[in-house]
Amino acid sequence: xxxxxxxxxxxxxxxxxxxxxxxxxxxxxxxxxxxxxxxxxxxxxxxxxxxxxxxxxxxxxxxxxxxxxxxxxxxxxxxxxxxxxxxxxxxxxxxxxxxxxxxxxxxxxxxxxxxxxxxxxxxxxxxxxxxxxxx
Amino acid sequence: xxxxxxxxxxxxxxxxxxxxxxxxxxxxxxxxxxxxxxxxxxxxxxxxxxxxxxxxxxxxxxxxxxxxxxxxxxxxxxxxxxxxxxxxxxxxxxxxxxxxxxxxxxxxxxxxxxxxxxxxxxxxxxxxxxxxxxxxxxxxxxxxxx
Numbered sequence: 001x002x003x004x005x006x007x008x009x010x011x012x013x014x015x016x017x018x019x020x021x022x023x024x025x026x027x028x029x030x031x032x033x034x035x036x037x038x039x040x041x042x043x044x045x046x047x048x049x050x051x052x053x054x055x056x057x058x059x060x061x062x063x064x065x066x067x068x069x070x071x072x073x074x075x076x077x078x079x080x081x082x083x084x085x086x087x088x089x090x091x092x093x094x095x096x097x098x099x100x101x102x103x104x105x106x107x108x109x110x111x112x113x114x115x116x117x118x119x120x121x122x123x124x125x126x127x128x129x130x131x132x133x134x135x
Numbered sequence: 136x137x138x139x140x141x142x143x144x145x146x147x148x149x150x151x152x153x154x155x156x157x158x159x160x161x162x163x164x165x166x167x168x169x170x171x172x173x174x175x176x177x178x179x180x181x182x183x184x185x186x187x188x189x190x191x192x193x194x195x196x197x198x199x200x201x202x203x204x205x206x207x208x209x210x211x212x213x214x215x216x217x218x219x220x221x222x223x224x225x226x227x228x229x230x231x232x233x234x235x236x237x238x239x240x241x242x243x244x245x246x247x248x249x250x251x252x253x254x255x256x257x258x259x260x261x262x263x264x265x266x267x268x269x270x271x272x273x274x275x276x277x278x279x280x281x
Contacts, residue, residue: 034231034232035227035232038225038226039221050193050194051192076181077183079183080182080186081182082179082181083181083244084179111258113197113258113259114259114260117219
């Protein structure tokens with residue numbers, strides 16, 4: 001019985017051994033909770049992504065859409081049976097439409113305690129003075 | 136597959152709601168932990184014949200803000216998800232993450248050796264390894280022939 005139960009669980013232990021694509025498609029997609037903050041200089045995004053380390057997060061920008069994704073790779077402890085579970089491996093994915101001109105080139109991201117923090121500075125507007133000549 | 140997906144989403148939403156409700160009750164009763172048990176954080180329990188492993192999703196909880204106590208077969212998780220510290224001129228535009236104090240008691244399937252328990256907090260995941268008490272482990276009884 002216990003052995004049969006274990007087989008039903010998607011084995012994430014193999015994930016690192018090169019079968020990434022197959023395992024990724026197995027994980028359930030989940031939209032993580034994010035907070036959005038701003039000040040005069042930047043927009044800050046903060047989101048819950050437990051089980052994802054800094055190498056496992058991907059942040060991409062396409063046109064005006066910023067997408068954050070990450071794979072939660074929680075492996076079943078070796079030789080153990082799962083007795084109870086309230087969560088299973090997920091693939092975090094969330095997209096944000098960037099309305100204001102943001103300088104995504106100089107964006108910064110930090111992962112700490114399973115929370116991702118992204119800083120997106122506003123584009124510095126270039127002030128151009130036009131000289132008016134007297135005729 | 137679709138059902139698992141739904142169930143997973145439902146579990147998470149439930150967890151979030153319970154945290155919010157638990158906190159609200161806690162505050163309205165003027166106690167730190169509240170009188171209602173909130174089922175947050177979400178947990179997983181694994182076992183083999185020697186150990187129990189308990190995992191909990193605790194994103195945003197710092198090591199110093201988490202405490203674990205075990206009495207026989209009841210484990211209590213106490214913690215706080217602190218608000219992020221920003222400058223005064225930073226404004227919140229949208230808030231989805233839940234912050235505040237939480238506690239959860241879990242009845243373990245076996246009594247454990249609490250003094251030999253090990254806890255690791257990494258990437259917002261708590262991993263507890265709890266050795267099962269010798270007394271409750273299955274024992275082989277040898278049969279002698281007369």
